[in-house]
Amino acid sequence: MKCFNHSKKDAVGICKSCGRGLCSDCAVDLKNGLACKNACEDQVKILNKMLDMNEKVMSTSNRNLKITGYFGLISGILFIFLGYYFLRNLEAIVGAIFIILGVAYLVSSILRLSRTSQFPAAGDKN
Ligand SMILES: [Zn+2]
Ligand SMILES: [Zn+2]
The missing domain is CATH 1.10.287 (Helix Hairpins)
Incomplete structure (x- = not known):
């Protein structure tokens, strides 16, 4: 799979919020999941918090x-x-x-x- 933003780069993981492929430049590692840098960070943080609470x-x-x-x-x-x-x-x-x-x-x-x-x-x- 390729990065959603950089079609020439291989994806290192998938955003936990929107499910897009991300390369190492685009991914932010949030303790138990990856997020799109500057786009999905907050959503994934909230998601993680909700899972913790649950x-x-x-x-x-x-x-x-x-x-x-x-x-x-x-x-x-x-x-x-x-x-x-x-x-x-x-x-x-x-x-x-x-x-x-x-x-x-x-x-x-x-x-x-x-x-x-x-x-x-x-x-x-x-
Ligand atoms: Zn995302
Ligand atoms: Zn990228």
Whole structure:
């Protein structure tokens, strides 16, 4: 491929914003992508910033989902234990309600945790 501006020069890369071929004179290297000098630099900088932010948001929401998932697992187990205790020593109905709540907690948090694994972890793209 040739440079978009200099038809005789070989392109060293492609602008991340407009997709044109660029020679070493026309390309500006912006940490994770090339941009047309004086033309697409700002757009590519914004693009990079957006990708960075997106990655951060993805990894935090993933972490939050995991935390609430594990929290739900623990409270589910606690509820079942409490329910079992009530069932044996106090009110059978109260115990049954606690066990049902505990199972519901467990199921919903397991579902939530299995959903988090579908998000790619930040950093392992490609
Ligand atoms: Zn460009
Ligand atoms: Zn050029």
